[in-house]
Amino acid sequence: MKNCERFLEDHKIKSEVISNQSIVDMFTSEMLNGLAGKESSLRMIPTYIEADNQFLTNIPVVAIDAGGTNFRAALVKFNKLGTLEMTNMVNAKMPGLEGEISKTEFFDTIAGYIRSNAELVDRIGFCFSYPTEILPDKDGKLLQFCKEVQVPEVVGELIGKSLLETLGMQEKQIVILNDTVATLLAGKSASLNREYDSYIGYILGTGTNTCYIESNKNILKLKSIDTSGSQIINIESGKFGKVLQTDLDIIFDKTTVNPGDYKFEKMIAGGYLGGLCLSVLKSAAKEDIFTTATAAAIIALDELSSEEVSNFASNPKSGKSPLHKCIIDKSDKENSITIIECIIDRAAKLVAANMAAVILKTNKGKSSERPILITIEGTTFYKMHKLRGYFEKYLKDYLRDEKKRYYEFTEVQQSSLVGAALAALIN
Numbered sequence: 001m002k003n004c005e006r007f008l009e010d011h012k013i014k015s016e017v018i019s020n021q022s023i024v025d026m027f028t029s030e031m032l033n034g035l036a037g038k039e040s041s042l043r044m045i046p047t048y049i050e051a052d053n054q055f056l057t058n059i060p061v062v063a064i065d066a067g068g069t070n071f072r073a074a075l076v077k078f079n080k081l082g083t084l085e086m087t088n089m090v091n092a093k094m095p096g097l098e099g100e101i102s103k104t105e106f107f108d109t110i111a112g113y114i115r116s117n118a119e120l121v122d123r124i125g126f127c128f129s130y131p132t133e134i135l136p137d138k139d140g141k142l143l144q145f146c147k148e149v150q151v152p153e154v155v156g157e158l159i160g161k162s163l164l165e166t167l168g169m170q171e172k173q174i175v176i177l178n179d180t181v182a183t184l185l186a187g188k189s190a191s192l193n194r195e196y197d198s199y200i201g202y203i204l205g206t207g208t209n210t211c212y213i214e215s216n217k218n219i220l221k222l223k224s225i226d227t228s229g230s231q232i233i234n235i236e237s238g239k240f241g242k243v244l245q246t247d248l249d250i251i252f253d254k255t256t257v258n259p260g261d262y263k264f265e266k267m268i269a270g271g272y273l274g275g276l277c278l279s280v281l282k283s284a285a286k287e288d289i290f291t292t293a294t295a296a297a298i299i300a301l302d303e304l305s306s307e308e309v310s311n312f313a314s315n316p317k318s319g320k321s322p323l324h325k326c327i328i329d330k331s332d333k334e335n336s337i338t339i340i341e342c343i344i345d346r347a348a349k350l351v352a353a354n355m356a357a358v359i360l361k362t363n364k365g366k367s368s369e370r371p372i373l374i375t376i377e378g379t380t381f382y383k384m385h386k387l388r389g390y391f392e393k394y395l396k397d398y399l400r401d402e403k404k405r406y407y408e409f410t411e412v413q414q415s416s417l418v419g420a421a422l423a424a425l426i427n
Contacts, residue, residue: 002287002289004338007287007289007339011246013246013248013346014342015346018353020394020398024398027240028360028361031044031357035218035219037221041240041241042237042240043239044219045133045233045236046134047233047234048137049177049423051184051199051230051231054426057077057425058077059122060075060121061076061077061421062074062114063124064124064126064417065416065417067127067129068129069094070092071091071094071095072416072417073089073090073417074087074117075117076417078189078421088116090117094149096145096149096151097150099150100152101150101151102151102153103154105151106151106154110163118167124160124424125175126176127417127420128159130143130145131143138175139159139161140158140160140176141156141157142159177419179416180203180209182417182423183375183376183377183412184200184213185418185419186418186422187415188373190375190418196371196408197362197367198362198372199213199374200373200375201232202355202375202376202378203378204269204351204376204381205270205380206269206380207265207269208237208264208378209235209237209238210235211233211234212232213231213232214230214231214362216229235358238265238269239261239264239265240264240354241264243267248280248283251283252279255275267347268347269380270306270378273347274304274305276343280343281339281340282301284298289335291331293329294327297326297327298326306380308320308322308323314385316337341385344385347384348389348390352394352395352399355391365406366405370406371406371407373410375411376409376411377415
């Protein structure tokens with residue numbers, strides 16, 4: 001049997017190989033290129049949502065959250081104290097999940113879900129978390145559906161306009177945004193009584209994304225905007241393509257449905273970490289890191305989820321993961337946990353570099369009295385074994401200790417609905 005540490009060093013999987021500064025520099029360069037409309041792996045999508053403006057209070061709006069298998073909507077209002085009031089909640093299935101449907105069926109279904117609430121308001125905020133081009137009037141043109149939704153006729157259509165026409169309520173105002181932008185806004189709403197220098201929204205769940213507030217004068221690809229203002233930029237950070245893949249990352253990448261794309265996301269997000277860990281464990285098995293019985297059992301495994309990886313690494317005796325059945329030998333358990341924790345540690349360092357680049361790009365948070373508020377959502381961030389602890393240490397060491405930048409974290413329940421409401425209430 002070979003040495004596990006040597007295996008990790010030979011394949012450059014250890015976090016020590018990664019230079020924080022190098023990742024930050026490359027990420028920042030891609031951000032600047034994306035803002036300028038130059039070739040970049042970061043799309044830097046303008047949202048036309050002015051998060052620095054004040055929110056209207058005591059005005060009810062319909063908030064909608066559509067982005068996975070569930071469709072949710074509610075009547076939302078913020079009172080003068082900034083307290084959220086949410087009523088008339090709707091929970092339903094996302095249309096188009098059980099087979100292909102037409103554009104008419106899609107919007108008829110959504111209109112049916114929200115009609116009674118929409119009749120009571122003048123404004124609608126729609127968190128629509130599918131790839132969408134946001135337009136200056138804050139409507140959105142669908143680029144593609146994902147997450148098993150099958151409504152091909154809607155691709156290329158205006159989501160807000162189509163919904164209002166179906167409702168017969170074209171006079172109402174509607175704002176389209178995605179879940180990362182909603183997360184940023186939800187964080188701002190939860191901190192109305194505290195002054196922050198800026199706001200960032202971050203998601204690390206099945207996928208990953210980041211958004212922040214950018215000065216319009218720096219968005220060079222937009223020619224006709226008020227350069228004195230600002231708006232939220234949706235980075236699409238999971239597509240960051242300059243990160244260096246190891247030979248083991250490339251082996252795993254080739255097994256995914258989109259090889260060569262979303263390289264960054266495949267190294268850090270919950271939709272991939274389980275598969276990446278299994279792929280690396282199989283490579284270790286083939287290089288004699290484990291006993292013969294364990295190696296054969298690991299190689300025979302077809303799939304492994306991120307949750308199963310986390311369960312095994314956090315409690316090797318729990319029996320909640322297929323790895324518990326594969327790995328009986330004590331030294332094999334120790335080696336497999338070493339490999340898994342190494343991959344999680346590396347992911348945390350990459351997440352910290354992503355966050356550090358965005359914080360530095362804002363040029364904010366230079367005083368402990370006015371930190372940046374980072375609102376984070378996603379089960380991978382909060383539940384993956386050791387990831388959050390690793391991340392917070394890397395970010396503190398690099399950003400607070402070296403760069404003297406200050407920030408705080410928060411989590412907001414039902415952030416997509418809260419953020420959708422706030423997008424409709426920006427004055």
